[in-house]
Amino acid sequence: MAALPASVLVLGELPGLLGTAAAAAPPTGSATRYTIVPFLNSDDGTVNVYQSDDATDFRLLKASAYTPPSNRIRDASVFKHTNGYYYLTYTTHTWQDTSTTIGFARSSDRANWTFLYDYTVPLTNLSRAWAPEWFVDSDGSVNVIVSCSTTNDEWIFTPYLLKATNSALTTWSSPVALSGIGSNHIDTYIVRIGSTYHAFTKNETTKYIEYATATSLTGPYTISRTGDWAGWGSYREGPALVQLDNGGWRIFFDGYGDGSYYSSDSYDTFATWSAPAKLPVISGTARHFTVVKETVSGGVTLPTGVTRSFRSANYSTRYWQEQSSLLNLPVVTSSSTTSEKQAATFTVVAGLADANAFSFRDASGNYLRHYGFRGRFDPNDGTSTFAKDATFTARTGTTSGSIRFESYNYPGYYLRHYNYQLRVDPTDGTDQFRQDSSFVPVGAWG
Known part of the structure; x- marks a missing residue:
């Protein structure tokens, strides 16, 4: 377990995911708000912040909202902590470079971000640590799923779990490989429904997003859907999911093969999916993001009867x-x-x-x-x-x-x-x- 200086500690309660709205339309006077923090197709040195009320039409909140003090920012994942801050974790180097760290930053308003630290992932012979993704479990524990490769084969990635050991998100458990997903998988994103963990992960050989389930966060996972099982096509990466107001689940993914960004919806616990649709406004501009969903004040008031x-x-x-x-x-x-x-x-x-x-x-x-x-x-x-x-x-x-x-x-x-x-x-x-x-x-x- 590695610790960071007290100067970067954040006081807070037990970790958790605030602002995750239930699967229902927002109550009168409230609104649903989705926030994404993607890096740019044209620039991996900064991120924009966009927000949307429908998880489709994302509008720019702030351009170049965060630029780290050194290195790059790619594959930014965002969540809201119980202390009221929004946190980013991200890949710190461009794909050509050796990259043994993941970065962390935070914001109180989603528009203005403060660098916290770069964390060296403690894996022997680590070559690259990429695409860290937040996962908050039902017990409130905060985790990061990071894709790592070692120097003996620097392009073969395996997903590892890091669990925060304090509420300040400054100390982390030793990395644990997710059993069953195995090597040559990257961009692993997990959601939990009931007692089942659902993992969406890119197979780097086939370039398809695969689907696996487990009853424990660390596995063993069973990969049950491979190839073009969902009709999304190949050369897709960076899957991220959010539950919509009507109870359905939406997956977003980066169609890096054609330069577009897509979404697709499921209403049967991921068995079938709608045809992928290009996201307006941000498609072709945004790259690899995750989503924070919140219920906020200031929505529509329309009396009934x-x-x-x-x-x-x-x-x-x-x-x-x-x-x-x-x-x-x-x-x-x-x-x-x-x-x-x-x-x-x-x-x-x-x-x-x-x-x-x-x-x-x-x-x-x-x-x-x-x-x-x-x-x-x-x-x-x-x-x-x-x-x-x-x-x-x-x-x-x-x-x-x-x-x-x-x-x-x-x-x-x-x-x-x-x-x-x-x-x-x-x-x-x-x-x-x-x-x-x-x-x-x-x-x-x-």
Whole structure:
């Protein structure tokens, strides 16, 4: 066990992962916030900080937020400790160089970072220590999973576990290899569900991300999925997972072979995955990150049991209106007919699939849902599919008082107007899309 000088000690409680939101939409007045701290495709000497409310559309919080005092910063992993600080651990050298240390830094606000120390991983004949990843276990213990190679074969990596032996994260246990994953695996990322540890790790020979499970953090792990088992393709690395508001799990990975960054979702405990989708805004810029998810104040407040009309944020004379069971965005004014005003009036209710989210009823009791990605009104058939199709998570809009409504079962898809029709489409990260998907709840027309 190696110790560091008292000058870098941080007082804190027992280690743990603060800010990990439960699998539910944020309660009224609160918001979900995802933070990533990637290094740049063009520069491995610094990291940017981005944040998102939907784990899809990441916006720049601060450019070049942290540059270490020496060496490089690659593969930065971030988590929030019980003492309120955010911590980074990272690879300290570029890939060509011998690298026996991993770096540590911390921040109180995610934007401004302070270097803590470089830690020499105590492995005999160590050549490279790469891609350290935080893992906080259910007992609150803080761990780092680091990929290490030795001088006898400097390109064959094995995952090792380092466990923090104090709450200041300044002393660490001796490295322990993760049994069962074995050599020639890198970028190992672990999540725990119940009593099972789920590991996602890149096979350096095949260039595919593999999947393994164990009942102990150190293993033995059984690798049960190899090759292109999830449909993500090859030359993928740096997997990182986070649980979404609707309970699904999202994996992010660096598609270094084509210069893009991807996400993919699972709703059956990692058995099957959605087709990988390129992340807007950061794809091609960001490299290898992990995610901190938090529930923070300042989110949307939208009372339920109240009738409202919804005005477009960027077309101030146009409102949601039901026309032949479809939701459109025509002009509605004081001169509109009574029936037109009534068709532009809806009751806001608690979400059918999540009470913290929202559903919308028309005057006849039918619910707004997406069908073929078109907004339409249908009677509730009582199925879970209908409930999810008719539930929308509220996210803050682009203008004061405006709201964006994210599909509950298609995360990253938003109710937006296109040719004055309301659709559920995937965000493309542009300001135009954000404006087209922002609506202001106002007093009911009808």
